Amino acid sequence: MTGSPEEVLAAVVRPGMRVVVGDGAGAPTHLLGPLTRVARDVGNISLLLGWCLDLPDDFDPSAFADVRTVMSGFALRGMVADGSVRYVPERWTAVPALLHGPLRPDVAILALRPVVGGWSWGSEVSWMRSLLDLPDIVVLVDENEGLPRASLAESVPRERGTVIARSARPPIDNPRRPPEDLHLRIAAHVAPYVPVGARLQYGPGPIADALAALIEVPVSVRSGMLTDAVLTLEQRGLLLGDPFGAYLWGTEALYDWADGRDVVGRVERTHVTALDDPAPVVTLNAALEVDHTGGVNVEALGPRAVSGLGGHPDFALTGHLSRRGVSIIATSTRRGSTSTLVERLSAPASTARSDVDIVVTELGAADLRGRSDGERREALLAIWTP
Known part of the structure; x- marks a missing residue:
């Protein structure tokens, strides 16, 4: 099949079909323009x-008759907010099941x-x-020579796909910035919980960048996303083996x-990890808000979409177990003038309090393990109060 992207799409897409577009730093999002025009002509x-x-x-x-995403925020933030794109709140490990089921x-x-x-x-490989x-499924390939070859174990035979476009577009850059003092202070309270030989997510x-610059023990890395933090660890002689993740996003x-x-x-290899792993698994994730019991919101601030569930609940559970x-x-402790510790989250809980062991701010660390909700509240208030 030859022709422009629009011609290839017009020969393939029929009313009632669902089209999925790959994601990540190397995603073929430039083809959403031709796809838009074909969808308008074909309908449904x-x-x-x-x-x-x-x-x-x-x-x-x-x-389109319907547009959904399994990751809110980023470039889709405004469209999720205005309802033109529907956000499906799903943990990353479950995305393949969605693709083989209701969102096939x-x-x-x-x-x-x-x-x-x-x-x-x-x-990236991830859920794709x-x-x-x-x-x-019909696979249309944006043949991109600008991508790194970062997966040697997986390949796609030529008979499995059809070229829709050829390019040499590098992945999107995520500029590397030195950690600020605030981040270094937070990372200093994280570091004691990372033992020698830990598997870090x-x-x-x-x-995370600050932690990579501060820790003094060797670690391996298995994470949803690999950033320039792994280069920092390697340059400092602290990276054990090659890291492994679902995505690359960096410089x-x-x-x-x-x-x-x-x-x-x-994603079945990166996010679902064996619980009998001999190495201690340390997972480090952020929060928009933490409630008084340790429940975490990473998705929205009230009506404003910020991000999606992603692997947050997957990895929190893995570290906890x-x-x-x-x-x-x-x-x-604060976002602008607003406290990040709240009595009630302004959006649904992204990660359950039962999967949170330690909460860290620039003022200290609260160990919530084995504590009641009342004791958790006291411990959290102590690290939000100067």
Whole structure:
């Protein structure tokens, strides 16, 4: 099949179909413009999106019968807020089940890197690999030579897909910034909970960057997202083996470093981890709000969409169940003039209080393990009060 992206889509898409577009830093979101025009012409097309870091100006949700995403916030924040995109609050480990069940797609648009005999995955694999387990799905490939080849274990044979576009677009850059004093103070209270040889998971952001700059013990990394924090650990001689995650998101240095390594994989490998792992699992994640019992909100501030569930509840549970590990939530005490400790969350709880072991702020750490709700409240108030 040859032709422009619009011509290829017009030959494939039919009324009543659902189209899913791959996500991440290397996502083929530039094809949402042609898809919009085809959807408007064909009619009754549904669209499923994931973690979108950018969107083209010619993407229009109104051209579709239905648009849903499994990750709120980021480039979709305004569209989720105005209702033109419906956010499905689902943990990342369950996304493959959705794709094989109620949100089963007919067509997938994926960004892949060309190799002999087909394509390799680029800066992400995540839930997208499960699409290939659907025998009848039509796979349209944005053949992108600008992606790193960061997955050696997984490949896509040429007969499995059809090229819809060719490009050399690098993954989206996430500029590396030195941690601020606030983040270093928070990380200093996290560091004592990271033992030698721990398997570390972290949510992307300045607190994880600060922790990578501060800890003095070697760790391995298995995380939903790999950022430049792994480069910091390697440069300091503290990274045990190759890290492994579902996505890469960082600077050109990270993408260059990952090229030719097997460091990204499917969500069934990155987010579902064996509970008999001999290494202590330490999970570090952020919060928009923490309630007085330790429940966590990461999705919205009242009506304002900020992010999605992602792997937050998956990894918090994994750390909590690790016999020698721990589930840590780290946040600053205030966001502007507003306290991040609240009596009642302003949005549904993203991670249950039962899966939170330690809460850390710049003022200290509260160990909630084995404590009643009343004792949790006292411990949390102590690290929010100067």
